[in-house]
Amino acid sequence: xxxxxxxxxxxxxxxxxxxxxxxxxxxxxxxxxxxxxxxxxxxxxxxxxxxxxxxxxxxxxxxxxxxxxxxxxxxxxxxxxxxxxxxxxxxxxxxxxxxxxxxxxxxxxxxxxxx
Amino acid sequence: xxxxxxxxxxxxxxxxxxxxxxxxxxxxxxxxxxxxxxxxxxxxxxxxxxxxxxxxxxxxxxxxxxxxxxxxxxxxxxxxxxxxxxxxxxxxxxxxxxxxxxxxxxxxxxxxxx
Numbered sequence: 001x002x003x004x005x006x007x008x009x010x011x012x013x014x015x016x017x018x019x020x021x022x023x024x025x026x027x028x029x030x031x032x033x034x035x036x037x038x039x040x041x042x043x044x045x046x047x048x049x050x051x052x053x054x055x056x057x058x059x060x061x062x063x064x065x066x067x068x069x070x071x072x073x074x075x076x077x078x079x080x081x082x083x084x085x086x087x088x089x090x091x092x093x094x095x096x097x098x099x100x101x102x103x104x105x106x107x108x109x110x111x112x113x114x115x
Numbered sequence: 116x117x118x119x120x121x122x123x124x125x126x127x128x129x130x131x132x133x134x135x136x137x138x139x140x141x142x143x144x145x146x147x148x149x150x151x152x153x154x155x156x157x158x159x160x161x162x163x164x165x166x167x168x169x170x171x172x173x174x175x176x177x178x179x180x181x182x183x184x185x186x187x188x189x190x191x192x193x194x195x196x197x198x199x200x201x202x203x204x205x206x207x208x209x210x211x212x213x214x215x216x217x218x219x220x221x222x223x224x225x226x227x228x229x
Binding site for chain 1: 218
């Protein structure tokens with residue numbers, strides 16, 4: 001499977017600050033899909049976004065935005081005006097490649113928003 | 116409510132015992148998956164099934180077994196051959212049996228070997 005790297009193990013910011021979570025992925029495929037998930041302390045993974053490799057438009061959803069750059073194989077996630085409820089572990093993932101199913105995940109970034 | 120239900124939430128196993136984790140979905144999804152999560156690690160794929168009566172090994176299938184006799188159900192058995200089974204297990208499903216579809220997750224099951 002082609003790797004996903006989330007270099008930031010843990011980030012701590014004060015509420016209302018902006019924060020960017022980095023995601024870099026390997027790819028040998030023309031077609032692939034990228035995802036972000038949120039894992040709150042309860043454990044369930046919550047789907048945030050899905051992006052295919054042909055769509056490089058950045059996306060904004062409320063305080064969340066995503067920057068997809070094929071040239072650098074990156075799919076970064078920014079939270080604007082962070083809130084305590086944003087505290088969670090965030091995972092970046094991609095389709096594994098080679099026609100396989102499922103997802104290949106990064107190791108996650110633990111985001112702590114301090115009040 | 117539609118969703119993916121995993122049970123039990125917490126399970127303790129003695130060494131040498133097999134245990135089975137249940138996963139049921141009422142989303143009418145074709146594909147189902149089992150992932151394992153260790154502390155500070157990402158999720159790793161154990162098995163997946165794209166259709167009833169068929170399943171494929173993921174990256175870490177050794178010591179695990181699955182069945183898919185019904186579309187709604189995809190139980191995972193952790194066998195005594197799994198050397199380090201203590202982990203958080205997540206079941207998931209997606210609507211179509213093609214790669215790239217959004218995968219939705221259950222709430223997970225904690226397995227501890229005592």
